[in-house]
Amino acid sequence: MRRQIPLALCFIAGLFMAVQYFIPHPTVQDTYEIVLGWLQTLLAFAFLLGTVSLIRMHFHKIRNRADDRAFSWVTLLGLVSMIGLGFLHPQHQLPGSPFNLMFLNVQVPIEATMFSLLAFYIASAAFRAFRARTLEATLLLVAACIVMLGRVPIGDLIHESIPAATQWILNVPNLAAKRGVMIGVGLGMMATSLKIILGIERAWMGGSD
Amino acid sequence: MLADRGLARVGRSGMGSVAVVTIAVALFLCAGVALAQQDGDIETAETMTEEVLQPLMPPTAVTAVDTPNDRGSSINVTWEHSPDSESGTLLGYSIYRSAHPETGFAFAGRVPFVQDNYRDSGIGDNEPTYYRVATVGLDGRESLSETFGPVEAFPQWFNGDRINVMVAVIIFVIAIVYFVNAARSGKDLFIRRLAGLDEMDNAVGRATEMGKPILYITGLSTISDVATIAGINILGEVAKKTAEYNTKLIVPCADPIVMAVEQEVVKEAYAKAGRPDAYSEDDVFYLTRSQFAYVAGVNGIMVRQRPATILYMGMFYAESLVLAETGASIGAIQIAGTDAVTQLPFFITSCDYTLIGEELYAASAYLSREPILLGGLKGQDTVKFIAGVLLIVAVVVATLAATGVIETNFMAPLFVTG
Numbered sequence A: 001m002r003r004q005i006p007l008a009l010c011f012i013a014g015l016f017m018a019v020q021y022f023i024p025h026p027t028v029q030d031t032y033e034i035v036l037g038w039l040q041t042l043l044a045f046a047f048l049l050g051t052v053s054l055i056r057m058h059f060h061k062i063r064n065r066a067d068d069r070a071f072s073w074v075t076l077l078g079l080v081s082m083i084g085l086g087f088l089h090p091q092h093q094l095p096g097s098p099f100n101l102m103f104l105n106v107q108v109p110i111e112a113t114m115f116s117l118l119a120f121y122i123a124s125a126a127f128r129a130f131r132a133r134t135l136e137a138t139l140l141l142v143a144a145c146i147v148m149l150g151r152v153p154i155g156d157l158i159h160e161s162i163p164a165a166t167q168w169i170l171n172v173p174n175l176a177a178k179r180g181v182m183i184g185v186g187l188g189m190m191a192t193s194l195k196i197i198l199g200i201e202r203a204w205m206g207g208s209d
Numbered sequence B: 001m002l003a004d005r006g007l008a009r010v011g012r013s014g015m016g017s018v019a020v021v022t023i024a025v026a027l028f029l030c031a032g033v034a035l036a037q038q039d040g041d042i043e044t045a046e047t048m049t050e051e052v053l054q055p056l057m058p059p060t061a062v063t064a065v066d067t068p069n070d071r072g073s074s075i076n077v078t079w080e081h082s083p084d085s086e087s088g089t090l091l092g093y094s095i096y097r098s099a100h101p102e103t104g105f106a107f108a109g110r111v112p113f114v115q116d117n118y119r120d121s122g123i124g125d126n127e128p129t130y131y132r133v134a135t136v137g138l139d140g141r142e143s144l145s146e147t148f149g150p151v152e153a154f155p156q157w158f159n160g161d162r163i164n165v166m167v168a169v170i171i172f173v174i175a176i177v178y179f180v181n182a183a184r185s186g187k188d189l190f191i192r193r194l195a196g197l198d199e200m201d202n203a204v205g206r207a208t209e210m211g212k213p214i215l216y217i218t219g220l221s222t223i224s225d226v227a228t229i230a231g232i233n234i235l236g237e238v239a240k241k242t243a244e245y246n247t248k249l250i251v252p253c254a255d256p257i258v259m260a261v262e263q264e265v266v267k268e269a270y271a272k273a274g275r276p277d278a279y280s281e282d283d284v285f286y287l288t289r290s291q292f293a294y295v296a297g298v299n300g301i302m303v304r305q306r307p308a309t310i311l312y313m314g315m316f317y318a319e320s321l322v323l324a325e326t327g328a329s330i331g332a333i334q335i336a337g338t339d340a341v342t343q344l345p346f347f348i349t350s351c352d353y354t355l356i357g358e359e360l361y362a363a364s365a366y367l368s369r370e371p372i373l374l375g376g377l378k379g380q381d382t383v384k385f386i387a388g389v390l391l392i393v394a395v396v397v398a399t400l401a402a403t404g405v406i407e408t409n410f411m412a413p414l415f416v417t418g
Helices: A004-019 A026-063 A069-088 A098-129 A135-150 A153-158 A162-197 B002-052 B160-184 B200-210 B226-245 B256-272 B291-305 B319-329 B344-350 B359-368 B371-402
Strands: B060-066 B074-080 B090-098 B106-112 B117-121 B129-137 B142-144 B148-151 B214-219 B249-253 B284-286 B309-315 B333-338 B353-356
Touching: A004 A026, A004 A162, A026 A069, A026 B256, A026 B284, A069 A098, A098 A135, A098 B291, A098 B319, A098 B344, A135 A153, A135 A162, A153 A162, A162 B160, A162 B226, A162 B359, A162 B371, B060 B129, B060 B148, B074 B129, B090 B117, B106 B117, B160 B371, B200 B214, B200 B226, B200 B309, B200 B333, B214 B226, B214 B291, B226 B249, B226 B256, B226 B309, B226 B333, B226 B359, B249 B256, B249 B291, B256 B284, B291 B319, B309 B319, B319 B333, B319 B344, B333 B344, B333 B359, B344 B353, B353 B359, B359 B371
Parallel strands: B214 B249, B214 B309, B249 B284, B309 B333, B333 B353
Antiparallel strands: B060 B074, B074 B117, B090 B106, B090 B129, B129 B142, B129 B148
């Protein structure tokens, strides 16, 4: 029963979700909307679950005096202080409230810093990818140089055909490869969904017996 | 003399009378001319006004039908353009509806004069409705068409525009069931080698030998994303191996529902491997929903715990390169798998092996080697082959139709859905 009930629930829910795509009748579509609403409710409870998991893990780290427990203190203090500031100030979302000040002056700049690291990582990844050690890497290097030059004004100044070559690379070989991958992805998604609905794929519940 | 004087007197008085009469006649004539001129002006103005304010011609052939393949409450009204639509004097068409053919017509909507149809939404189902369409002039005048009706809106139980999708799904199901049964009966099914998945055993073994953990990341997406589910399926197989080798597995999650499922999957895998004691809930934990806070957290784990192996299996966004480059910087062996086309180049650049697109979905079957799952995989490949053949035929037919060799592109409806 421990396996049959989840499998039956998965089959019924999966079948309903698949069938509703073909049935525009309000009886079915309204039910679909209700189910989507349930998902939001479920998510709200799941966030509680996530917070409990976060607190428990860091609490265990502090209790066990793990080497990196200082980070756990920072995490828990951050969590408690932001929740506290949110409750202390009833209009916490308004500009000037302590919660809002902390969000705008601590979290936003830190996230922006992390995001801006991407530019440096792109440079280091490009350096690794463009080393012309093989034929494929050389082709990649040449294509990348053409595309980069075609995207800036100097490309047109070097040769008028570079922007056109850039567009050709993006619209023909690049797009063809992307569409090929996307067709495979679409079919793979369908197959995976069907296998889960039909109970063939059971890895999500720990695999078959 | 007297007579002369009298005549003269009479003559003087007669001359005065004539003058008065002449002036009077002249004035009369002037007035008459003036009045006649005024009359003429009025007649000209009236003629001109008649020319500008000619009655508008209403649209013709007004029809209304229930909107097909919808959830009801909607009627499609169509008409043929008024002859005035090309004169530049029309503003548009107003649509009126009523429950009675003669009276009670209420305004339903207005469309520009170039449009010849209107979808009237928000009306009651199974209620007889009558329609009239009016041409609307630039001066606001309207000219109503004949009444059309009655027509009723009603919901459909099947979307006929999606019949091609349904046929494709049925073929898909048949192919998968057929190959699953073939696998069950012991038929040998060939699956091409996937280098990234072949390397999975070595990657787990490397971490075991080095005494370092394995970091498993399923991305930022939710459980409703099939790529995340595929990542969770692979996690089950990886967890079995880490349980067997007694290697620590760290799974930081960005979604609490995904975390709950992953905890269960890893717990089950450890139990199956006969090592339920080795499972720790603290190893599969929630980090944060925030994208770059998650990146900061995972990067922190990477540089502090220095995992020997990092596996990225699921849906990734802009964080992919930051994660993969940090992983490369600590010398971890990295295997990625994603269906996010835009992130694939980053993983290919920074990781040792990358599962591209559909290979992610095949991974669970490939790793487990369960015949039933391999059957499903074979069915998927068969449908992909059929789809490929259909695409080639469709391209040829479309090219022939575009160049005029054949009249119509009869393959087009196969690829269009409503």
